Amino acid sequence: MTQSFVLRWGIISTGRIASCFVTDALVDPKTRDVTDVVHKITAVGSRSVESAQKFIAEFAKGDQSIKAYGSYAGVFADPNVDAVYIGTPHTFHYENALDAIKAKKHVLCEKPVTLNAAELRSLLAAAKEHGVFFMEALWTRFQPLTLEVKKLAESGVLGAPMALQADLSADFGLDKIPKTHRILDPALGGGALLDLGPYPLIWAILALYEHPSNQGAAPSNITGTMLKTPLTGVDRSTSFTVTFAERGVAAQANLSCNLNVNTYQTGVVIRYEKGTIAIQEPIYCPKSFTVQYLQGDKVTKEETRRFEYVGSGWHFQADEVARCVRDGKSESLLWGHDKSLLEMEIFDEVRRQGGYKFPPGLEKVV
Numbered sequence: 001m002t003q004s005f006v007l008r009w010g011i012i013s014t015g016r017i018a019s020c021f022v023t024d025a026l027v028d029p030k031t032r033d034v035t036d037v038v039h040k041i042t043a044v045g046s047r048s049v050e051s052a053q054k055f056i057a058e059f060a061k062g063d064q065s066i067k068a069y070g071s072y073a074g075v076f077a078d079p080n081v082d083a084v085y086i087g088t089p090h091t092f093h094y095e096n097a098l099d100a101i102k103a104k105k106h107v108l109c110e111k112p113v114t115l116n117a118a119e120l121r122s123l124l125a126a127a128k129e130h131g132v133f134f135m136e137a138l139w140t141r142f143q144p145l146t147l148e149v150k151k152l153a154e155s156g157v158l159g160a161p162m163a164l165q166a167d168l169s170a171d172f173g174l175d176k177i178p179k180t181h182r183i184l185d186p187a188l189g190g191g192a193l194l195d196l197g198p199y200p201l202i203w204a205i206l207a208l209y210e211h212p213s214n215q216g217a218a219p220s221n222i223t224g225t226m227l228k229t230p231l232t233g234v235d236r237s238t239s240f241t242v243t244f245a246e247r248g249v250a251a252q253a254n255l256s257c258n259l260n261v262n263t264y265q266t267g268v269v270i271r272y273e274k275g276t277i278a279i280q281e282p283i284y285c286p287k288s289f290t291v292q293y294l295q296g297d298k299v300t301k302e303e304t305r306r307f308e309y310v311g312s313g314w315h316f317q318a319d320e321v322a323r324c325v326r327d328g329k330s331e332s333l334l335w336g337h338d339k340s341l342l343e344m345e346i347f348d349e350v351r352r353q354g355g356y357k358f359p360p361g362l363e364k365v366v
């Protein structure tokens with residue numbers, strides 16, 4: 001029997017999402033029928049060593065072999081780390097990822113990968129120069145439900161995509177949280193678009209941009225409008241449209257995200273010539289979708305598919321990183337550099353139209 005490839009991870013930051021990632025990475029891969037790769041956490045870096053130690057005790061079963069560092073630099077310099085997972089607030093992604101890349105570590109960086117497209121272009125150039133793998137942690141793209149939706153959508157049975165609606169909203173209780181919370185604070189890149197926007201967008205990218213008949217064409221039009229909260233001026237509600245009409249796809253995505261209401265049960269609706277795919281919330285990690293087959297306006301068949309697995313869904317992206325690193329790839333075919341770049345270019349344009357400027361100096365590359 002061939003041996004599993006072991007990827008040795010260094011974790012940067014000890015916040016909420018880093019704990020989710022580590023918990024899932026340590027789930028036995030065999031529970032999801034994965035035998036070719038396995039994950040080992042070898043280092044955790046935090047701004048305080050106590051926090052790194054506490055994190056290891058709580059989320060890595062107190063594994064004494066994991067090194068706790070009171071800085072991120074310690075993890076970058078650790079020879080037992082192959083890949084770095086970055087779970088800091090958006091505004092630090094650029095500098096943390098650049099430091100990791102310069103230390104010749106492969107990188108998985110939380111969404112949104114950077115504050116703007118210029119920062120991302122600079123990181124991609126650095127990753128190329130240093131010969132390392134780089135990926136945005138758009139975990140939804142690697143989940144089994146998403147892979148199944150893609151297969152169905154591209155099988156041809158539903159015909160061409162025509163229209164897509166997707167929303168991700170969450171009531172953050174804005175009046176009750178401190179203005180320094182990362183969702184509200186402009187100095188931490190706060191607002192709905194950067195935090196929630198990647199999820200409605202990923203479905204538009206999957207169904208329209210990735211559709212074979214689109215042949216990789218960029219959107220022909222992007223519009224965006226923002227409603228700002230008077231609390232700090234970041235976007236409380238953002239709606240944006242992304243239109244594809246350059247090649248074989250002629251379809252529009254209507255996307256939205258809000259910080260003051262909860263999401264509706266059906267988060268994504270993709271309408272095709274001969275049917276509809278409706279994906280249940282939460283759209284970052286849905287567990288079921290329903291497909292209706294249509295003849296004219298008559299529903300001829302309806303099926304619901306449900307997906308279950310051990311863990312919460314963050315491990316599938318970790319498996320993808322491990323396979324790519326094992327195979328010497330610089331990017332993933334599923335969520336490659338072009339898609340992160342498209343995401344950041346769309347966000348730049350929506351922020352431009354919505355009049356959302358970051359505080360001076362926040363963007364490291366413009």
Ligand SMILES: NC(=O)c1ccc[n+]([C@@H]2O[C@H](COP(=O)([O-])OP(=O)(O)OC[C@H]3O[C@@H](n4cnc5c(N)ncnc54)[C@H](OP(=O)(O)O)[C@@H]3O)[C@@H](O)[C@H]2O)c1
Binds near residue numbers: 018
């Ligand atoms: N994939 C997903 O489902 C998902 C979900 C939520 C968030 N995210 C993304 O993950 C990132 C972090 O979100 P989170 O909810 O995990 O945030 P969080 O709980 O506030 O954790 C962020 C961590 O970053 C570190 N950090 C470094 N400098 C900081 C600063 N000046 N202020 C605050 N924290 C600082 C801290 O760790 P140390 O003290 O240990 O250094 C902190 O615990 C964001 O970019 C967000 O968009 C992704």
